[in-house]
Amino acid sequence: MSGFTLSTEKLDYSFDERGVLTGFRECATGIDLAKPGSYAFYLLPGVAVKPYPEAVPPAEVIYAQNVLTVRFPTVCFNLLVQCFAGHLRFTVIDQQPLGVDYGRFVFGGAVLRDDPATSFSGTAISLHLRCNLLELPGRSEQLGALAYAKLGAVGASAAIAGAKFEDLRAILKRAIAHLSIDDIPMKPYGGPYGAEAPGARDDYVLACTTPDISDDRWLAPLLKSGISQVDFHHGFLYRHADYRFDPDLFPRGVLDFRSKVSDVLHEQNCLAGLHSYTGMVDVRSNFVSPVPDPDLYSFAEYTLAEDLDAQSDWLSIEENATEVPFYQTTHTTQEVTCLLIDHEIISFSGHDDAHRLTGCRRGHLGTTAQTHRKVGKLRHLRSMYNLFQCTPGSALFYKLAKNKAQTYNEGGFDMMYFDGLECIGACCTGDLEGLGWYYEALFVRETLRHCIRTPLVEYSTLHPLLWTARSRAGAFDYPTAAYKRFIDLH
Secondary structure (H helix, E strand, O other): OOEEEEEOOOEEEEEEOOOEEEEEEEOOOOOEOEOOOOEOOEEEOOOOOOOOOOOEOOOEEEEEOOEEEEEOOOOEEEEEEEEOOOOEEEEEEEEEOOOOOOOEEEEEEEEEOOOOOOOEEEEEEEOOOOEEEOOOOOOOOEEEEEEEOOOOOOOOEEEEEEEEHHHHHHHHHHHOOOOOOOOOOOOOOOHHHHHHOOOOOOOEEEEOOOOOOOOHHHHHHHHHOOOOEEEEEOOOOEOOOOOOEOOOOOOOOHHHHHHHHHHHHHHOOOEEEEEEEOOEEOOOOOOOOOOOOOOEOEEEEEEEOOOEOOOOOOEEEOOOHHHOOOOOOOOOOOOOOEEEEOOEEEEOOEEEEOOEEEOOEOOHHHOOOOOEOOOOEEEEEOEEOOEEEEOOOOHHHHHHHHHHHHHHHHOOOOEEEEEOOHHHHHOOOHHHOOOHHHHHHHHHHHHHHOOOOOOEEEEOOOOHHHHHHOOOOOOOOOOOOOOOHHHHHO
């Protein structure tokens, strides 16, 4: 059976007409890192499951005039292939028929082995927001870009490269040089540029209490310890979602924070960080009170079985009240029994039969008690880290991203920590199941889009599409031992 080879100056990437990978070779030495039996193209189910399912190979692969046709029994993809000096670029340009639920289409795939005789390595990088990867960029074992039926394959694009490990970062820089923030979450201090970002290797401390900022003495211990960055954690100086700063400390809000905190840090050549939980809503914010935002995320919905007046401390639902949860599991102990109906939040504390919820607090969290008609829908709000969540992709989702960027700009911040990104993924249920990676990256992209100055970026959640925006790694929430003066003093 004949086959095809795509080449860069350093890599020969070969596959046959059935999509089987036949070579991932270093041009200079002929060393082949491809593991026998792996595929360059295949299908996977739409949602990742364990044990991992076997790949569905294509029925036919054809390559002619820079267009690669990958045909499966139910769907066919056409990809534009471009061979550059350091990398190969694959872009899905057509799918036939449209509307087929093929799950996930993997292209540019390879399972690689290490060879002690060379530092030759393979890696991939996404070139499109709707294109995921099997592994983070770096010295990879499993290459592959993924297009999702739920998002649409056309436009999905990725680059793969094979080169000496020490050359990969420069190659990845060139691979994304034509991109902008419209394509992927990226900034000049992220991904392959992260190691060069100013301050990316400096020590920082999380400020998790309200400091006494009446004079400059609060800075002295930090400067003595060699700390040059202060990351201001949410909940003390400001709250999530609407970013309202403590009015007692900052009567003019974020502008006072800038003059009293950020500017003071800058005078000492220190950086200020905005550390907030991602896509989450403080229960005290104006997205909850006086009128709750309709895009607050709910994990369940119940139906009123009877009319409800504005005074009743119990309500009747058509569903089984004994199955309505009184607890939520994701680091949450507060506001876990909140039901949103129309413009009112009602909390409950128990049930007294199969259809009645009792102990209802009406007009909860600053909302207004109202009358509600039978068959009205009660949405059980998700609480994580004692905060409400936004629905991924909703208008509120975009508002929260823009609010974070606006606070960063106005507050004179230099760094951003996107904490709790995994909660966006946890809210990707139903039709959005399996797309947490996409909406997490979308939130980061939409935030960075509105930043006037380039921030240093960090998050505790990391998947391939987030790598190109990340500036640094290595935050430690539980300092115990290290070769750092701050740890020694701590």
